Amino acid sequence: METKVYSTEGKEIRTIQLNDAVFAREVSDGSIYYAVNNELANRRVGTACTKTRAEVNYSNAKPYKQKGTGNARAGDKKSPVWVGGGTIFGPRPRDYSYVIPKKVKRLAMKSLLSLSVQEERLVVVEDFTAESGKTKELMAILKNFMEGLNRTLIILKDDDVLLRRAAKNIPNVRVLSYNRLAAKELLYGRKVIVMETAAKNLNDFYGDK
Numbered sequence: 591m592e593t594k595v596y597s598t599e600g601k602e603i604r605t606i607q608l609n610d611a612v613f614a615r616e617v618s619d620g621s622i623y624y625a626v627n628n629e630l631a632n633r634r635v636g637t638a639c640t641k642t643r644a645e646v647n648y649s650n651a652k653p654y655k656q657k658g659t660g661n662a663r664a665g666d667k668k669s670p671v672w673v674g675g676g677t678i679f680g681p682r683p684r685d686y687s688y689v690i691p692k693k694v695k696r697l698a699m700k701s702l703l704s705l706s707v708q709e710e711r712l713v714v715v716e717d718f719t720a721e722s723g724k725t726k727e728l729m730a731i732l733k734n735f736m737e738g739l740n741r742t743l744i745i746l747k748d749d750d751v752l753l754r755r756a757a758k759n760i761p762n763v764r765v766l767s768y769n770r771l772a773a774k775e776l777l778y779g780r781k782v783i784v785m786e787t788a789a790k791n792l793n794d795f796y797g798d799k
Contacts, residue, residue: 600734640680
């Protein structure tokens with residue numbers, strides 16, 4: 591498929607050929623669902639923790655004698671039935687991350703790129719950078735493509751440190767390299783800005799495998 595390439599001023603300057611297998615394929619909703627869920631699970635910090643009766647700070651002394659009080663038998667106050675005692679089957683630190691098949695993840699990325707084209711959210715822009723590393727310089731470019739403060743994703747041709755630094759202070763702007771895409775950002779980005787070289791790289795990176 592053929593699409594327009596825009597200058598940093600927002601003007602059409604030429605066209606570029608995009609790989610149909612990457613940008614014009616049938617969207618797989620299932621693979622998108624699995625990829626987004628996997629990313630959210632991998633980000634999850636499983637640090638919730640409760641103390642068992644072996645860990646609470648209480649005396650090991652028997653609170654009262656075994657017989658003759660009319661109360662139920664009690665060995666110590668760390669028992670879960672006592673106030674301040676341990677917790678039974680409470681949450682413990684755990685790892686929620688898991689791995690999905692590479693083919694599923696690749697299919698999800700191609701489906702999301704195709705979906706952004708179908709919904710007219712994707713725009714190809716000539717290669718640019720923020721040579722000063724300042725937010726002001728990057729905003730001068732993005733204002734020609736961003737719709738207000740809606741969530742915007744910039745896909746780079748390489749790991750541009752200065753551009754990443756410039757984007758840090760802009761709300762709702764995410765920056766990713768073409769070979770390290772995130773399903774969640776592609777799905778929820780209201781505008782996907784792809785650098786011209788990054789678009790060519792995506793043709794090869796996702797097109798042949």
